[in-house]
Structures are given as C-alpha cells and as structure tokens.
Amino acid sequence: MKIMVTPCDGIGPEITAATMEVVEAANKAFDLGLQYDYEDTGFASLEKYGTTLRNETIERARTYDGIILGPQSHMDYPARDKGGVNVSAGFRVKLDLYANVRPARVRPFLNSTAKRMDLVIMREATEGFYPDRNMYAGSGEFMPTPDIALSMRKITAHACERIARAAFELAMKRHKRVTAVHKANNFILTDGLFLTQVRKVAAEFPEVKLNDYIIDAMAAHLVRDASRFDVIVTTNFYADILSDLASELSGSLGLAGSINANAETGLVCAQAQHGSAPDIQNQNIANPTSLILSAAMMLSWLGEKRGLPNFEAAGAEIERVVDDVLAKPATRTRDLG
CATH class of the missing domain: 3.40.718.10 (Isopropylmalate Dehydrogenase)
Incomplete structure (x- = not known):
C-alpha cells in the first residue's frame, strides 16, 4: 500500500x-x-x-x-x-x-461548548462557490469593472447525487438520520437542484430519516443542540463553514x-x-x-x-x-x- x-x-x-x-x-x-x-x-x-x-x-x-x-x-x-x-x-x-468527510464529536474529558455531539458532515468538494473549481478555463470570480466583483456558483446533478449517496451510505452505518442543508428559498435553481437530488437518493434508503434545514437556521440549531444531528450533507461552501463551527463546538479546530x-x-x-x-x-x-x-x-x-x-x-x-x-x-x- x-x-x-x-x-x-x-x-x-x-x-x-x-x-x-x-x-x-x-x-x-x-x-x-x-x-x-x-x-x-x-x-x-x-x-x-x-x-x-x-x-x-x-x-x-x-x-x-x-x-x-x-x-x-x-x-x-x-x-x-x-x-x-x-x-x-x-x-x-x-x-x-469529491467526498470531504468531516466528523465532529464531544469528548467528555475536554472543555467544549457543545455538551453532546457526534456527527459527520459530508461536504461536496469539487464545485460550488469556489472560483478555482467551477470553470473549465478561467476563474469563476471576476471584475467586469473596477468597482464590481462577481462570483459564479456551479451545482451539478451528478455531484449532488454522489455526495448524497455517500451521506446515506454512511448514515446506514450510524444512526440512520440525514440532514440536508441548503438555501433553496433564495437559491431556487442551484440549491433546489441539490435538494432534488438528495430526495431522489433518499427514496433508495427508506430506513434513513431525511430532514432539511436552511443554512442560517442550521447554524443556529447546531449551536443550540448539536446532539440532534447524525449525518449532515450539503454543498461545498455551506459545509466549509458548518464543519469549522462543529469542530469548534467540540473543543477546538485542532x-x-x-x-x-x-x-x-x-x-x-x-x-x-x-x-x-x-x-x-x-x-x-x-x-x-x-x-x-x-x-x-x-x-x-x-x-x-x-x-x-x-x-x-x-x-x-x-x-x-x-x-x-x-x-x-x-x-x-x-x-x-
């Protein structure tokens, strides 16, 4: 090896x-x-x-x-x-x-903000809002004028489907709960596509309970009671933030x-x-x-x-x-x- x-x-x-x-x-x-x-x-x-x-x-x-x-x-x-x-x-x-797997758990012998937590965040890592991974050529971030900056987001059905599948397969080995995190109320097409693909995959795993949270509410609920969550699946940018938050709640990013x-x-x-x-x-x-x-x-x-x-x-x-x-x-x- x-x-x-x-x-x-x-x-x-x-x-x-x-x-x-x-x-x-x-x-x-x-x-x-x-x-x-x-x-x-x-x-x-x-x-x-x-x-x-x-x-x-x-x-x-x-x-x-x-x-x-x-x-x-x-x-x-x-x-x-x-x-x-x-x-x-x-x-x-x-x-x-594509699958960035980020666990976070509380250890009873270490100081932590969260009292109980044992979760895994499944982060799609190859696309999203990151400008260095959403274009074939060039960058997904650019300035058409000196005082305007634009950033593009790429979400594909393929990437959403396979990270969702990885999340549900992991949940089957854990507590059989998946939480999908999105902002489909505003990003109707991109986060809507993500949520659609997650629900399609969920239909193949009837033993796993699926729920979903809007990203801002998810951050609040994670702070309030992280013990409620098992496997969290989301897109690149949201997962980057949530995983750092969860790790700090467990005691340290370290x-x-x-x-x-x-x-x-x-x-x-x-x-x-x-x-x-x-x-x-x-x-x-x-x-x-x-x-x-x-x-x-x-x-x-x-x-x-x-x-x-x-x-x-x-x-x-x-x-x-x-x-x-x-x-x-x-x-x-x-x-x-």
Missing part, C-alpha cells in the same frame, strides 16, 4: 512528522505494509519548481492508495500566473476527491479529522481541517491531533473499501490512543487549555 506524504506549509512539516510517527507505529503493529514517498507542495515546491503544485505531483498521486496532505498557506501564495496554485483544491478537483475520498477510484487523502498557522510554526506547540485523526480515518477508509480488517483496526486504535492522550491534561497542547 503506497502513501504519498506532502507536509506543505506553516506548521505542516511539524504536524506531518508527528503524524508519520503514529502511522509508522500502526504500520508495524498491524502489519499494514505501508510504503511512503515524500513530495513537495506549497512554498517548498514554489522555491524548487516555480509552482506550489506541479502537474507531475498530481499525476504521481494517481498511482498511490492514499495521500497525507499538510495544511497550506494559500492566502500568502503569489498570483496563479506566478505559480500560486491552491494545493488543496488542486488535489480535490484534479483527483476528483481536534477535527478530515478525509477527501472517491469511492469509485479508491483514492483517499488525509488532510487536517485547520490552516497552516504560520504564526506558531517552529515553536513545537502546534496541535497535530487533526492530521493524526485524519490519517486514522484514511486507514479505516482503505480498510473498509478494500476489505482489509487490519487497516480498520489500525484506524480505530489510533483514535483510541489519541483519546487516551487527550484525556491527560499534561499531554495537551495549549489550544485545548
């Missing part, structure tokens, strides 16, 4: 190094047979090759089973014509890693694991939910939990999709050990208090 490892920017190298110690321990303990290759992305790639993400890196990634991707400092990259490419978007769109996956191609990418935090890099205080849990999710996903119980066991054991470590105040990073 081949894994591409790319630390990327900011605290990325630090938390990637910590994550790889854990992954290698699991590799030995569960006889996973993992092989790792390291690849430069972000500023390291820009310095060497003149771009933050090479096409060669993407093509090489297609030959791997999994990817461990550190956080990026996208806001600090130069313009695209000077080599500044969104690394995360590049992997997601070019490798068609606790939020995440994978980007394509069940059809079998490729999965582990990626921390938080950013590159350059203000604390090289201080040995960054919390590696998010990337470690993302790697655990990657192993579990590979185990489930390929029928490898030792991979599923390795992922579960990493999660258990992380909880054991987090339960001890002396071994927590400062963002956890």
